[in-house]
Amino acid sequence: MLRTLLSPRLVALHLLVIGVLVSFTFLGRWQLGVFESSGAPRRAPDPAPVAVTHLTQVGRYVAVDDVGRRVTATGVYDAANQLLVADRVADVAAPGGRAARGDGFWLLTPLRLADGTVVPVVRGWVRSAGDPATAVPEGTVTVTGRLRHAEQTGDVQRTGLLPRGQVATVSTAELINMWPDARVRDGFVVATTQEPPSRATPVAVPAPTIGGGLTWRNLAYALQWWVFALFAVYMWFHFVRDALRGRRQEPSGPESKGPESAGPAAPAEA
Known part of the structure; x- marks a missing residue:
């Protein structure tokens, strides 16, 4: 075989x-x-920045299709009402709260626009609350960044009571109570560039994506x-x-001879 x-x-x-x-x-x-x-998400078209007033309003949620859009806003920061978003890293998509306990803070500053409304702006990230980069620039600033929808209060696992001036999430409902004199537009802007420039570490924010089929x-x-x-x-x-x-069917040797091919028979004895 x-x-x-x-x-x-x-x-x-x-x-x-x-x-x-x-x-x-x-x-x-x-x-x-x-x-x-x-089936992996693909990068969506990323049009040029538009004024934040075109995509956000007071008392109306940011549209799902507008999340991640590049926007611009010009106004004056309200330094007195700046907040620190505790337990965050310099990436807007990273988990916060208990998952990032002690990692640093987002600088959340209200930007008052010319029409009197306020846009919450994440100006950047600092490692500690005493970082000099927490200082708010004076005068008119122009911010370019990406629009995000408001976070829900249950989006992170909280680490307990926070000191005054700190919050766990960027929640429009919570900000309305903390900034009672402001007409707060829904959502918030994660700044990518600012004039004058910020000394804080920029917070990474992804471009919009669309689901693949x-x-x-x-x-x-x-x-x-x-x-x-x-x-x-x-x-x-x-x-x-x-x-x-x-x-197996092939013959293994010469075929046996038949009786007719045998030699002459021996003579019988008398």
Whole structure:
């Protein structure tokens, strides 16, 4: 049997099947990867900045489609009402509260616009409450950043009571109570640039994304390649089985001679 399996014809078949299996498995895995990546979020179109007044209002939620949009705002910071958002890192998408306990603070400062309304602005991040970068610039400032929807009070696991002047979330409902004399627009702006420049560390804020749609066609292609690979194994098995059967049916030596081919009979004794 081993001689049959190692015959030149079957060795070529073995090598061909191995090549087919490796190639088809790779092609199926590639199509599966395309299928998996098709569902990943993709970067959405990122239009030029617009005035924050075009996308936010007092008493009306920020539209979902406007979250992440680049906006600009010009006004004067209200230094007396600045707040520190406790237990945060310099990334707006990172978890806060107990998950980032002691990591630092966002500088949350109300920016009063020309129409008298207020936009909450995260000016940057500092490691400690006594950092000199917490100082609020005087005069008119122009902020460019990305719009975020207001956080919910339950978005973070709180670390307990915070000192006066600190909050756990950027919640419009909470800010209305803390800034009772201000007409607060919903949402907040995470500053990316500011004139005059800020000394605080900028808080990273992602560009808007859109969800991807799974391309089921690629999954079907992956299954096709793997079915072809199984079919190649099936055909290899039949070729090898037929070769072994043919080998067993071949005569192993000269055929036995019949009676007619035997020599002359010995004469009978008298």
